[in-house]
Amino acid sequence: MPREAIFLECAECGTRYYRTTKNTKSQAKLELRKFCPECRARRPHKEKKK
Numbered sequence: 350m351p352r353e354a355i356f357l358e359c360a361e362c363g364t365r366y367y368r369t370t371k372n373t374k375s376q377a378k379l380e381l382r383k384f385c386p387e388c389r390a391r392r393p394h395k396e397k398k399k
Contacts, residue, residue: 350374357394359385367394 350373357367357379364387371379379396 355379355396355398357381357383358397359383359388360393360395361385362387362392364388365397371396 352370353373354368354370356365357369358365362385364385366386367383369379381394382391383394384390385392385394
């Protein structure tokens, strides 16, 4: 089963800084708290397609 490439976009400013992969069987949207260099703080990042 191939993995799908996704980008993580900051919920506050919309910057796409992180790229990762996820299992194609997973239906839930991925959301992680990551550091955003634009906001200079840890913010939730949500999954976005290319």
